[in-house]
Each structure stands twice: as structure tokens, then as C-alpha cells.
Amino acid sequence: MSDTTTNPMRDAIQEAISENPVILFMKGSPEAPACGFSARTVAILESLGARFAAVDILPDPRIRQELSTISNWPTIPQLFVGGELVGGCDIVNEMYQSGELQETLGLEGPVEADQPPAVSADSAPLTIENRL
Amino acid sequence: MTRLDTLGKMSATPEELKERIEAGIPGAVASVTGDGHHFNAVVSARAFQGLPRIAQHRLVYDVFGAELGDRIHALSIQTKASATETEAQ
Numbered sequence: 001m002s003d004t005t006t007n008p009m010r011d012a013i014q015e016a017i018s019e020n021p022v023i024l025f026m027k028g029s030p031e032a033p034a035c036g037f038s039a040r041t042v043a044i045l046e047s048l049g050a051r052f053a054a055v056d057i058l059p060d061p062r063i064r065q066e067l068s069t070i071s072n073w074p075t076i077p078q079l080f081v082g083g084e085l086v087g088g089c090d091i092v093n094e095m096y097q098s099g100e101l102q103e104t105l106g107l108e109g110p111v112e113a114d115q116p117p118a119v120s121a122d123s124a125p126l127t128i129e130n131r132l
Numbered sequence: 133m134t135r136l137d138t139l140g141k142m143s144a145t146p147e148e149l150k151e152r153i154e155a156g157i158p159g160a161v162a163s164v165t166g167d168g169h170h171f172n173a174v175v176s177a178r179a180f181q182g183l184p185r186i187a188q189h190r191l192v193y194d195v196f197g198a199e200l201g202d203r204i205h206a207l208s209i210q211t212k213a214s215a216t217e218t219e220a221q
Binding site: 037072073074075085086087088089090091094095 | 185186189190193197200201206207208209210
């Protein structure tokens with residue numbers, strides 16, 4: 001790269017990350033995700049009633065290139081909370097299962113959802129034990 | 133032709149990913165499944181001790197660099213810090 005002084009794309013991404021408390025870089029849109037990992041991440045956030053900004057990285061390959069340079073993270077999706085990278089689909093999913101994600105998002109306790117989370121069918125089924 | 137050029141023309145196998153993760157991360161034991169494009173890796177390593185999950189995943193991604201998203205289309209990762217050196221198997 002010859003010119004590092006002016007990089008409008010990188011600046012725009014950095015600005016989006018700092019200005020939005022919760023922002024997801026994904027393939028496609030929350031309404032029409034273009035990849036299973038992006039879809040799953042959106043479904044988790046929506047099931048928690050989290051408000052988040054979303055950026056589709058597909059329209060311009062430079063978005064992904066600059067994003068990964070900023071975040072030092074190679075894959076999509078990427079979730080940022082409070083300007084910090086939380087992780088991709090695997091980490092978001094693990095944190096969701098453990099309850100850490102709710103904490104990170106500042107959503108204490110379970111949220112009354114209108115509908116069950118639209119998670120993909122290949123996720124591990126919950127095992128509920130009733131020991132009463 | 134360099135080794136990377138050759139690798140670029142071959143599809144990846146779970147065995148190859150497992151070997152490279154175990155060679156690249158100190159004390160790592162990996163179990164990898166996949167179809168040549170999408171892979172799932174469960175990795176435990178003493179190198180993960182005390183690291184946040186995101187840093188643990190970065191160590192695994194770093195093994196593959198630019199091959200991710202290209203030759204290795206997708207790699208799902210689960211990491212565990214192993215407390216002590218685990219015996220083989």
C-alpha cells in the first residue's frame with residue numbers, strides 16, 4: 001500500500017465502529033443474510049432484543065479488507081460492542097449460551113421475547129432437566 | 133512452484149488442519165471435522181491459558197493466515213485452555 005495517509009474507507013469503518021454501541025459487519029442484511037454464520041449471529045442478537053447497526057460487507061471488497069486490517073480478525077461476521085471486537089459467530093454463540101453476551105450487551109437477565117429465537121436447526125438442542 | 137502454490141490447488145482435509153494446528157500452537161490437541169471447504173475445529177491448548185476467547189481464536193486463525201476464506205472457506209472454532217500438558221489422546 002503506497003498511501004496510508006488518506007484512507008476514506010478505513011476512516012468510515014472506524015467511525016461506524018466508534019459511533020454505534022453495537023454494530024455487526026455481516027454478509028447481506030439482517031433481513032436477508034447471505035451466509036449461515038451471519039444469519040445465526042443476527043438471529044441471536046434479535047432473540048435477545050438487542051438493538052444493533054448492521055453493515056453489509058459484500059457490495060465492496062475493500063470493506064472486508066479494511067475491516068479485517070482494523071480488527072485483526074479474518075472472518076465475517078464481526079460483532080463490535082462499545083468499539084471493541086467481541087468476535088465472530090462462534091464466539092457470539094458461545095457467549096450467548098453461557099449468558100455472557102447478554103451481560104456484554106447490557107441486557108441483564110432473559111428478555112421477554114415475542115417469539116422463540118430463530119436459530120438454525122443444526123444448533124445443539126437444549127437439554128432441559130427437571131429435577132423438581 | 134512454492135509449497136503454498138501447491139497447497140492452493142489442493143483441497144484442504146481435516147487431517148491437514150489438525151496437524152497444522154497441533155504443530156502451530158504449543159501444547160495443542162485438535163479435533164477437526166469438515167468437508168474440504170467448511171471445517172469445525174475443537175482445540176485445547178495450554179497456550180490458551182489466561183487468554184480471552186478472542187485471543188485464543190486468533191491463535192488458531194493465525195495458523196492459516198490468508199488461506200482462510202479462500203482455500204479454507206470457513207472454519208468454526210471452539211477453544212479450551214488445558215490446565216496442564218495433556219497426554220497424547
